[in-house]
Amino acid sequence: MNLHGLRLFHHVASLGSFTKAAEILLISQPAVSSQIKQFEKELGIALFHKNGKRFTLTPFGEALAQKAELFFAHEIQLEQFVQDYKTAKKGRLHITATYLPANFLIPQWAAAFKAANEEVEISITTRNSTEAFRELIHYKADMAMYAGGLEEQMEEVEWRQLFQDEIWFVVSPQHRLANSTVSLDDVMKEPFIMREAGSSTRERLFSLCHTHQVKPPKIALQFTGLNEAVRSVMTGYGVNFVSSLVVKEYVKTGQLARVFVDIAPVKNIIAICTRKGENLPPVVKEFIHLCMESSKHSNAGE
Known part of the structure; x- marks a missing residue:
């Protein structure tokens, strides 16, 4: 089907006027009439009954106008979908x-x-x-x-x-190492509360021990969640090696305390x-x- 012809027909049918359709499409009224005639010829079916300067849609023309309205409404939706996709709206x-x-x-x-x-x-x-x-x-x-x-x-x-953010050693404020500066070997002798094997921070803790040739700590408690591990340390047992993003507010409010280890900051x-x-x-x-x-x-x- 000639989509250009269908579009012209859709405008004429929806506006009820060849002249108004021509104004919307920015072409002359005779050009619209000529192209509609050509479209009817291609279809082999009359679209309009004409009575002098007036016209009405044939039964087929009315049915086609309804389908054309749906078709071009979907076209607008598709264009909007593409535009939304380009602009990350959908x-x-x-x-x-x-x-x-x-x-x-x-x-x-x-x-x-x-x-x-x-x-x-x-x-x-x-x-x-x-x-x-x-x-x-x-x-x-x-x-x-x-x-x-x-x-x-x-x-x-x-x-x-x-x-980047620093990774801190933290303990309960009542812990014997709270706010003290110690060696890596000293802090590794404490029980640790960490996330499960496979977590990045846990792997880095063991890598740190390997680099400094220090025996890795005993993981006394293991959690799948970070908040659970941090809250367990707050109770007074063990050490946690954790991002400052997670615990800096707890340290600031005195719910946790840092242990300062005499090595370069781990980030x-x-x-x-x-x-x-x-x-x-x-x-x-x-x-x-x-x-x-x-x-x-x-x-x-x-």
Whole structure:
């Protein structure tokens, strides 16, 4: 079917006038009439009954006008869908994230993004670093947000660093090492409360021991959640090695205390990871941009 002819017919039928259709389409009225005649000839079916200068739709013309109205309404919806996709107003975004960004960064950023892009579907899964990278590489997530060391950077992953934060040794304020400066060997003799094997921070603790040739600590209690581990330390038992993002308010309010260890500060890299060389969908690009701008402003304010 000649879609140009159908479009002309749709305008004439919906406006009830060849002249008004010509004005909307910015062409002459005789040109509209001529092209409608050609469209009728191509169809082999009359669209209009004509009585002098007046016209009415034939039964077929009325039926076709109804279908044309639906057709071009769908066309407008498709055009809007494409435009929304280009501007990240629609789509789906699946984020896999390690515990730290999933609990302390993404909620605020996702809420801000959702407020500006209500029809974008966002799903967030919390994984340890091993699982997060596996999901990203196997296309089960659009992006991964990671907190850990550069040693976990993979060749097939593109890395966008947002910022760094220090990892602290923390204890209960009543603990014998609270607010004291000790050697790494001394603190490693204490029982530790940590997340499960596979978490980035736990792996870095053991890597730190290996680097300084110190015997690794005993993991006395193990949790799948970071908050649970921190709250257990608050009760007075054990040491936790944890991001300052998680515990700095607890330290400030006296619910936890730092243990200062005589080694260079250990830092976390907070990064957004995507598959290397991939042409990212607009919704992913837009979310990454928001995260980078938000982290830039929050760090500037500290």
